Amino acid sequence: MRDLVAAFGGELPGCDTPGLLGWLDAFSDEHWNFRGRLGGAERDRVRVELPPRLAAAGLAAAAALGLAGSGEPAHREYTHLLILGGLARSCLQRADHAARLAGALRVGGIAALGSLRPLSAEERALPGLGRCRTEADALAAGVRAAFGGRAVPVLVAPPGDPAAHRANTADTYEFWAAGAHPGPGDRILVVTSPIYVPFQHCDAIRILGLRYRCGIDTVGFDPRLAHPPQPGGAAAADRCLQEIRSAIRAARALLAAVG
Incomplete structure (x- = not known):
């Protein structure tokens, strides 16, 4: 996440987890809220061409954060x-x-x-x-x-x-x-x-x-x-960045529910 934020010109703040998630929510709204820019369009309507450097950063972050590939169930x-x-x-x-x-x-x-x-x-x-x-x-x-x-x-x-x-x-x-x-x-x-x-x-x-x-x-x-x-573009960088934002917001809601 630190590398992804840096690729988009930001720097993670040194703060507690609630503060960090709040900051990431605002940062992702500015940079990765492609659905919001289209008035809340459905996910398949999002098509944003990113510069190669930013696209690569988005795909790398998606792989590191668990948004790519499949996982086996932990139990039988x-x-x-x-x-x-x-x-x-x-x-x-x-x-x-x-x-x-x-x-x-x-x-x-x-x-x-x-x-x-x-x-x-x-x-x-x-x-x-x-x-x-x-x-x-x-x-x-x-x-x-x-x-x-x-x-x-x-x-x-x-x-x-x-x-x-x-x-x-x-x-x-x-x-x-x-x-x-x-x-x-x-x-x-x-x-x-x-x-x-x-x-x-x-x-x-x-x-x-x-x-x-x-x-x-x-x-x-x-x-x-x-x-x-899967159709072409289903896991493109713009989709990954939009769902990284979704994960940030869901994590923020979970933390609020816990605390």
């Missing part, structure tokens, strides 16, 4: 496996990876967590999604294809903020937990895309770990094995 047995929703392609990829994990691990309940975000025309053009209209529809199509005859519920969470147009990751965790009632001793495995692991893991600890005292592991699929394949 989980009480719950949660498949997170997102862009339509990600819904299919995460469901596919979750099914492979479920075949290799001992897993209790499985659930997919999504929202009613409308799909774009590009998302509906993906094979098998022509009749899908929302993220939850795409997630349902993904789990049907990946799990075959095993019924996997798709939970559609309402937004926690009445002014928001759709649920965010934290909202979906809260909605699932209200019905599943996880507890101490439970282990939860969250499946997402590699680039979102740090921020969605922080949110899972804040919403599920702290409140319900359960263990959390969060893993991303292997981009080399993704089905359907």
